[in-house]
Amino acid sequence: MIKKDLVIIGAGAAGLSSALAAYQNGVEEILILEKEEDAGGILNQCIHTGFGLHTFHQEMSGPAYAQKCIDLVEQTPIEIQTSTMVLSVSQDRVVTCSSSKYGLQKIQAKAIVFATGCRERSRGAIQLPGTRPAGIMSAGTAQRYLNIDGWLVGKKVLILGSGDIGLIMARRMTLEGAEVVAVAELMPYSNGLPRNLKQCLDDFNIPLYLSHTITDIKGHHRVEQVVLSQVDEKLQPIAGTEKVFDVDTVLLSVGLIPENSLLEDAGAVLHPRTKGPIVDERCMTSIEGIFACGNSLHVHDLVDFVYAEGQRAGKAAADYLHQIQPADKMIDVIAKGELSYILPQKLHPSDTKLFYRVKSPLKNCTIEISCNNQIIRTLKKPALIPSIMEEITIKKQWLDECDGPLVVEVKA
Amino acid sequence: MEMICITCPKGCTLKIEQNNDKLIVTGNSCPRGVVYAENEIFHPMRMITSTVRIKGASIARCPVMSSVPVPKEKMFDVMKVIENTTIEAPVQCNQVLIHNICDLDCDLVATRTLKKL
Ligand SMILES: Cc1cc2nc3c(=O)[nH]c(=O)nc-3n(C[C@H](O)[C@H](O)[C@H](O)COP(=O)(O)OP(=O)(O)OC[C@H]3O[C@@H](n4cnc5c(N)ncnc54)[C@H](O)[C@@H]3O)c2cc1C
Ligand code: SF4
Numbered sequence: 001m002i003k004k005d006l007v008i009i010g011a012g013a014a015g016l017s018s019a020l021a022a023y024q025n026g027v028e029e030i031l032i033l034e035k036e037e038d039a040g041g042i043l044n045q046c047i048h049t050g051f052g053l054h055t056f057h058q059e060m061s062g063p064a065y066a067q068k069c070i071d072l073v074e075q076t077p078i079e080i081q082t083s084t085m086v087l088s089v090s091q092d093r094v095v096t097c098s099s100s101k102y103g104l105q106k107i108q109a110k111a112i113v114f115a116t117g118c119r120e121r122s123r124g125a126i127q128l129p130g131t132r133p134a135g136i137m138s139a140g141t142a143q144r145y146l147n148i149d150g151w152l153v154g155k156k157v158l159i160l161g162s163g164d165i166g167l168i169m170a171r172r173m174t175l176e177g178a179e180v181v182a183v184a185e186l187m188p189y190s191n192g193l194p195r196n197l198k199q200c201l202d203d204f205n206i207p208l209y210l211s212h213t214i215t216d217i218k219g220h221h222r223v224e225q226v227v228l229s230q231v232d233e234k235l236q237p238i239a240g241t242e243k244v245f246d247v248d249t250v251l252l253s254v255g256l257i258p259e260n261s262l263l264e265d266a267g268a269v270l271h272p273r274t275k276g277p278i279v280d281e282r283c284m285t286s287i288e289g290i291f292a293c294g295n296s297l298h299v300h301d302l303v304d305f306v307y308a309e310g311q312r313a314g315k316a317a318a319d320y321l322h323q324i325q326p327a328d329k330m331i332d333v334i335a336k337g338e339l340s341y342i343l344p345q346k347l348h349p350s351d352t353k354l355f356y357r358v359k360s361p362l363k364n365c366t367i368e369i370s371c372n373n374q375i376i377r378t379l380k381k382p383a384l385i386p387s388i389m390e391e392i393t394i395k396k397q398w399l400d401e402c403d404g405p406l407v408v409e410v411k412a
Numbered sequence: 413m414e415m416i417c418i419t420c421p422k423g424c425t426l427k428i429e430q431n432n433d434k435l436i437v438t439g440n441s442c443p444r445g446v447v448y449a450e451n452e453i454f455h456p457m458r459m460i461t462s463t464v465r466i467k468g469a470s471i472a473r474c475p476v477m478s479s480v481p482v483p484k485e486k487m488f489d490v491m492k493v494i495e496n497t498t499i500e501a502p503v504q505c506n507q508v509l510i511h512n513i514c515d516l517d518c519d520l521v522a523t524r525t526l527k528k529l
Contacts, residue, residue: 047475047476048461049461049477053421061475063475064505064506067505067525146463147463175462175487175491194416195416195417199418199458
């Protein structure tokens with residue numbers, strides 16, 4: 001069996017940055033496995049700019065950002081094997097993968113970083129009504145077809161879901177000559193970044209229907225019509241509010257789910273809310289020596305945060321390989337109130353950071369950090385929205401004194 | 413007046429007051445927010461990103477961007493030129509593909525390195 005110090009699964013921003021950090025912290029034999037022909041991950045299809053301001057201090061497109069990471073890796077002895085699909089990982093860290101070049105391989109790793117990214121929720125996942133003609137696909141699939149293969153998937157388009165991929169595709173398809181007739185969002189607010197609402201929809205006068213959903217799709221071979229209805233507070237369609245649109249294409253931008261089937265099969269415990277593994281401040285999962293970062297840990301909207309998380313996981317993997325152990329004490333972190341989730345879910349006393357998102361847009365928020373009903377810190381935020389991930393700095397001495405779970409509560 | 417700075421993903425909410433001919437901008441986290449607000453009020457500018465056809469590479473399209481923002485109303489003129497452009501591999505990330513596109517003092521640059529097959 002092949003032996004490696006560190007195997008990284010996925011060569012997106014998270015995988016590449018974790019490899020670099022592990023290398024900089026003294027790990028010698030590092031192998032990155034990537035199923036696609038090229039390294040770079042989802043960045044390769046995100047041709048818009050808006051990447052890299054924090055990490056590289058310049059505004060880049062997704063492919064340029066990926067290139068920068070790949071160039072850095074290529075200056076090191078880190079090995080990247082592309083066109084290699086990981087099939088399974090065992091608890092004792094044997095990675096089974098298959099590639100056209102090397103066939104089936106088994107690799108014994110001392111440590112593993114999962115950086116497998118996320119997948120899009122599909123039509124099945126949201127139970128879309130109507131017939132099943134051609135012309136319905138996820139926004140990310142349409143993005144890949146257009147930006148890498150050069151195929152415009154439709155001429156008259158309706159987008160369901162106002163996540164960033166949907167918004168960016170609305171602009172992209174408009175610039176390519178398609179007509180985007182509407183973006184419909186089930187919730188009373190958008191899940192996209194405010195800047196994307198402005199530069200992708202407002203700039204082109206594309207209407208955003210909040211509190212609306214698709215109640216029928218008509219068409220035999222190809223989509224011909226879509227019916228939108230307004231929804232009530234319980235998100236149920238209101239009869240009599242139907243609007244009919246003649247379109248040939250429906251794009252779904254209804255959310256991303258961390259890709260963790262391999263990690264789950266290996267026996268790691270996943271979190272019901274993030275759908276990623278439960279981790280400590282080192283990004284270590286419930287399996288010793290297996291780490292996770294990037295979109296497979298939780299869905300990110302900024303690549304710079306993905307990069308930074310990859311660096312933490314890579315550094316932690318290096319520490320683990322060098323037998324640098326954290327404190328014995330482990331504290332659970334519990335999200336309460338308006339918090340959607342908080343990460344990591346477990347902490348060893350150390351100077352570290354917590355990351356969180358709220359469930360819905362809030363104004364004048366108070367964030368309380370407490371332990372055993374004793375408030376440790378209170379923070380104020382003028383506004384919080386679900387599309388922006390926030391962070392809290394944690395000091396080791398607060399945790400040294402904790403004798404129970406750390407509770408973080410957000411109140412409006 | 414309030415507006416969202418779209419220059420970077422931070423998306424600061426800018427507050428703008430007009431004092432005679434001068435704009436007073438607050439709420440920006442960096443100086444680029446002031447430039448954005450001034451442009452947005454007097455002549456809105458946008459970055460353009462798209463792809464051009466590429467021959468001889470492993471994929472069919474090479475991603476491109478405008479080197480600087482272009483006037484918003486000229487976006488579709490630039491897109492027309494982009495649509496009619498075909499390049500040959502190899503191409504280097506940041507390589508200029510078209511100089512001074514549409515006479516806008518702006519270049520069209522590649523944003524991905526693609527080797528010749
Ligand atoms: C449409 C879109 C627009 C975005 N826009 C912006 C923006 O404007 N600015 C910004 O900063 N950020 C943006 N982001 C966010 C950011 O770019 C991504 O979150 C980040 O690139 C994700 O990196 P990752 O490494 O976690 O995942 P990915 O890039 O998805 O990488 C995961 C890799 O793992 C591989 N893989 C998965 N399973 C296996 C397996 N079994 N075997 C081998 N390989 C496997 C995949 O092929 C993939 O290459 C955007 C994201 C999307 C989707
Ligand atoms: S003001 Fe600066 S930091 Fe804020 S969005 Fe604009 S460019 Fe980004």
